[in-house]
Amino acid sequence: MPARAFVPGHVTGFFSAHPHDDPARAGSRGAGLALSDGVRVTVTPADRTTVRVNGERTTMAAVTNALARLGVDARVECETALPVSAGFGVSGACALGAALAADARAPSHPDLRPRTENELVAVAHAAEVEAGTGLGDVVAQARGGVPLRLEPGAPPHGRLDGLPGCPEVEYVTFGGLDTAEIITGDTTRLTRAGEAALARLLDDPTLDTFMAASRAFAREADLLTDRVEATVEDVRSAGGEAAMAMLGRTVFALGDGLSEAGYDEARSCRVTGGATRL
Ligand SMILES: Nc1ncnc2c1ncn2[C@@H]1O[C@H](COP(=O)(O)OP(=O)(O)O)[C@@H](O)[C@H]1O
Numbered sequence: 001m002p003a004r005a006f007v008p009g010h011v012t013g014f015f016s017a018h019p020h021d022d023p024a025r026a027g028s029r030g031a032g033l034a035l036s037d038g039v040r041v042t043v044t045p046a047d048r049t050t051v052r053v054n055g056e057r058t059t060m061a062a063v064t065n066a067l068a069r070l071g072v073d074a075r076v077e078c079e080t081a082l083p084v085s086a087g088f089g090v091s092g093a094c095a096l097g098a099a100l101a102a103d104a105r106a107p108s109h110p111d112l113r114p115r116t117e118n119e120l121v122a123v124a125h126a127a128e129v130e131a132g133t134g135l136g137d138v139v140a141q142a143r144g145g146v147p148l149r150l151e152p153g154a155p156p157h158g159r160l161d162g163l164p165g166c167p168e169v170e171y172v173t174f175g176g177l178d179t180a181e182i183i184t185g186d187t188t189r190l191t192r193a194g195e196a197a198l199a200r201l202l203d204d205p206t207l208d209t210f211m212a213a214s215r216a217f218a219r220e221a222d223l224l225t226d227r228v229e230a231t232v233e234d235v236r237s238a239g240g241e242a243a244m245a246m247l248g249r250t251v252f253a254l255g256d257g258l259s260e261a262g263y264d265e266a267r268s269c270r271v272t273g274g275a276t277r278l
């Protein structure tokens with residue numbers, strides 16, 4: 001019997017990187033939005049693990065690592081309207097969805113042990129960190145809402161809070177960025193900017209300050225690309241709030257900020273709750 005899970009997309013507005021030898025303790029601090037545009041993951045038992053995204057066979061180390069950590073071989077099918085590699089945490093969503101769904105078989109399986117949510121989040125987080133494709137998406141996607149990552153790492157190491165509310169969000173994507181390349185490079189500057197952004201947001205925990213701190217972070221960390229910068233400016237000129245999604249060539253805006261600025265191709269969704277097995 002196939003098992004299913006839904007995991008929200010997650011855009012990070014700003015983050016600092018906190019490496020550790022133990023992937024469950026490694027992670028990021030920062031803030032972002034969990035989005036109703038996410039990934040639906042279906043897991044079916046199989047002789048060996050394969051991964052498909054929207055029907056196409058692909059490789060996604062975060063997913064293979066997660067299932068290997070659980071001792072499961074399965075066919076994993078991920079369905080999403082989100083682009084991969086564009087800053088929506090799709091790899092983390094696929095890993096967390098695969099872990100939540102794969103665990104559904106554990107109660108009736110002689111070699112598998114049923115796990116709690118925190119345990120499954122820790123498995124997916126460590127798998128994603130090991131793959132190099134993310135640091136904080138999994139814990140944020142498990143929580144949902146507007147997650148604030150106060151301390152890095154998976155449960156029981158990390159610590160989360162959130163901003164209240166579930167605003168509408170629009171986004172537009174101009175392409176991907178290689179997350180692994182950026183987070184395994186020199187993160188000194190980025191981390192300094194991320195820590196300053198988090199301190200600013202905790203001092204004034206509002207969505208508008210989240211957006212302003214995210215804009216400052218993208219500038220200070222030197223991650224802006226021309227098209228992203230121009231689009232954020234367009235939304236600001238039209239009176240809206242926008243910032244860059246880390247780590248992709250993606251702009252997200254509150255409300256209908258992108259449509260108001262003339263970006264008819266913008267997609268619309270809203271902030272939503274955390275990942276669930278279906
Ligand atoms: N079609 C695809 N395009 C880009 N990456 C893909 C695709 N299919 C699978 N992948 C894998 O997905 C992961 C993307 O990770 P990352 O760049 O962090 O993206 P995201 O921001 O969506 O989490 C990598 O492991 C990559 O090998």
Ligand SMILES: CC(C)(COP(=O)(O)O)[C@@H](O)C(=O)O
Pocket residue numbers: 010012014015027028030085086087088089090091092133134135136137179183246247248
């Ligand atoms: C920003 C990032 C390090 C990567 O995000 P993505 O490219 O969407 O996988 C994220 O995991 C975070 O810790 O905030």
